[in-house]
Amino acid sequence: MTDTKVPVTTRKDWSSDQEVRWCPGCGDYSILAALQMLMPELGVRRENTVFVSGIGCAARLPYYMSTYGVHSIHGRAPAIATGLAVTRPDLDVWVITGDGDSLSIGGNHLIHALRRNVKITILLFNNQIYGLTKGQYSPTSEQGKVTKSTPFGSLDTPFNPVSLALGAEASFVARTHDMDRKHMQEMFRRAHDHDGAAFVEIYQNCNVFNDGAFEKITGRDVRADNLIPLVHGEPIRFGSEQQLGVVMDRDGRLRVAEVAEVGESALLVHDERRDEPGLAFQLSRLARGPYEPTPIGVFRAVERPEYGAAMTRQLLEANERRGPGDLAGLLASGGTWTVAG
């Protein structure tokens, strides 16, 4: 909740006294820093902020924020956050999760939180590996991945988290990566300000068990030619010389094209507010994986009734219609008879 009298704070005010215990060099450090530096800019109070997490490396994050927090159990954070957010609409509720936590064991809770559109801000740290359990493949690992549990290569087709969120009726879906603090902060800010469930996938490097998973697109020298920034109302264009863009072929398929070949007017103009999620979904499928040009930014941001507010409205309406609850009336509501003394 924004409040004009919110005290001025700094990153230090949002950092707890707990020693941060991720592996040195972990991408989680930069995400935490981005978040702690952003919080003073959001116009919110520490006491009204709650971070809820499940299990995994990312899930330790709430311990490092000097807000209210719950480090819960594997996969359940969206469910716990839902109960909190619908009963306490005055709070800012964040969910910190990972690819194992919310795409595997907690997949059900994630999709239902998104479709309900409860006001929670979900940050999914996607490192395409199980880090805390020391290196098994995850639901976002590429097929054929050799890990401790798949010595002959994994057989599973991975999830595309953005596609999944769009398919789950999410009203806000974005992607960012741990090498770009400003972009992360912009995505987190947009997600926080969204009135409903907001989903942000963060490509995050696990330097111990899956080092360089996103190097081909987020590395400093290759980034410009491999990350496609989505900007609402702008033609989708990228490249070190802005030489590349996204076009829609006659058969309706999206592809990356040389601007010089197709002409600037042929480029697809990004519209994050399209009611119909089909184009956003197509954009989420543009890259087969994080090794070829991949869109980042806000895929979708549409207005849809927020669940907790709708629930509160039903309560108020019932109260107006029937008056405040009266216990004696409730107990007698099934019909009574009197036995005389």
Place this chain on the structure above:
Amino acid sequence: MSTATRHQTTELDRVVIRFAGDSGDGMQLTGTQFTSVSSAFGNDTATLPDFPAEIRAPAGTLAGVSAFQVHISDHDILTPGDAPSVLVAMNPAALKTNVGAVAPGGTIIVNVDAFDERAFEKANYSSNPLTDGSLVAYKVYEVPMTSLTMEVAKEAGVKPRDAERSKNFFALGLVCWLYSRPVEGTLEWIEKRFSNSPMVLDANTRAFKAGYNFGETAELFEVNYQVRPAALEPGVYTNVTGNTALAWGLIAAAHQAHLPLFLGSYPITPASDILHELSKHKHFGVRTLQAEDEIAGVGAAIGAAFGGALGVTTTSGPGADLKSESVGMAVSLELPLLVIDIQRGGPSTGLPTKTEQSDLLHAMFSRHGEAPVPIVAPMTPSHCFEVAIEAARIALKYRTPVIVLSDGYLANGAEPWRLPDPASLPDLHVDFATETNHTDDDGTPVFWPYIRDEQTLARPWAVPGTPGLEHRIGALEKQDGSGNVSYDPVNHEHMVHLRAAKVAGIARDIPLLEVDDPAGIGGAPLLILGWGSTFGAIAAGVRRLRARGLSVAHAHLVHLNPFPANLGDVLRAYDKVLVPEANLGQLAKLVRAEFLVDAHTLSKVQGVPFRAAEIEEEALEMLGVTAGATTAEEGVAS
């Protein structure tokens, strides 16, 4: 519809009637309405609905039979009755599945229109039971209910196919006549219930009246009966099922605690009615969330509790398994939470619509690690109200999950309930933490979430929105006091002991176990110890034993963890202890382990409650008394 002139009216002190028909025949509705008419008339009543798990099994088959048993009497009764004295069977399948329960000499009223070759085949009858002599022990009345109903319903203008559907109202009318029930209440109820389809309303009214008049005018029945009002305690009464009473108890508890009520629940038989009931009462500020699964239901309730609500989740059978992980988390987080388990037959999907008491050890031990949870169990349908409030009291005061073990029998069974005065309900006011409670090494005042109240060992409940008390809690082991993650072995052992001591200490805050022993505690040679829904059957069995001049004691546990402080002394005061349970001896196992007493188990796992006679027989056996002719059902002379 005047009083019968050609019939004699015979006074009865009690009667047990079972309505049985196809699941589509409306037997639950018929039974429920007969019950409320009888309650309103002033009888004491107790009911036992019994329906299949399938919504509509093939019509006419044994699997599709749905029954509703009601016991009405002129004195206080404790059970829905052992054996029906009257069976209304709407088809051969209903006759076949229920006739075995009817007491010899009992009355059977059949809808003779439904007795044809095809129906015999579906019910696996090789011959017509009405003519092959198999019902010789009963008084059988053959009533053409379908055809008579269709006759009058046609006049209401409904199509022949729909007209047939009013036949349960014919049956209701007939039984109302047979037991001299006033008709006005039912006519008003039909009017209200079917107000949005006038034609059906008319057809049902006509069928009901036709049934009543048939009893009065057909020269089929020699007598009709009168069951006078019972001498119940003065007061205002309503008829309530266990699930409704539980839902109301939750609303009352939240009201008494001045907290918003939140229910996270996933539909499951037989617990869903609590979700339905609570969903209706939004004007009490009740928030209900039909979650995506059982785990989300309890997770959301825990989230709501963290935010300062009274968080509740409801479930049954396999749903209770799924919640174990989250309940363990609530033990570690030390947040108040109510877990309502409406027990049903297991294992696995088991018998969804049938009752059982087989989750006691699950409630005690289903979580990994040392994770103690207080457990309470209601004894009767209306007692669910009080138990819901007691569970909330313990949860809120001790910051702990509490499991309520109701069951299918209590959930769907109904009884008259003398309404409590809301002003007499306990005050459950909670003090949230508002101040820091510790000083850092450098002198800064801080909030430590695991500094405990010395008396209750409960930790402070600081809700988000409270400035200065920001804190993180988690399911990892934490340092005593600060709540920070701790892997220290000695601290872990200390925390395990603290959590155990907190729950064990609740024994100081619950009533001592009362023993019903006219000879004083230890006076009788046998104690019957029960818990939960066996209360009625055990109390009725004890009445029967005492009517034989035998000395028997009865004690009934509401608090199952921790046990009342005097339970050990009570058990040791008796030579013999009998524990009847609808499981294989779960409470007996606990009291044997805890108190080294030779508790003897009487087990029944048939999906139906104990009969008083079964308690009586086992007690006679233990007392070494040869069973003679049994006394009146509940030991009250006719």
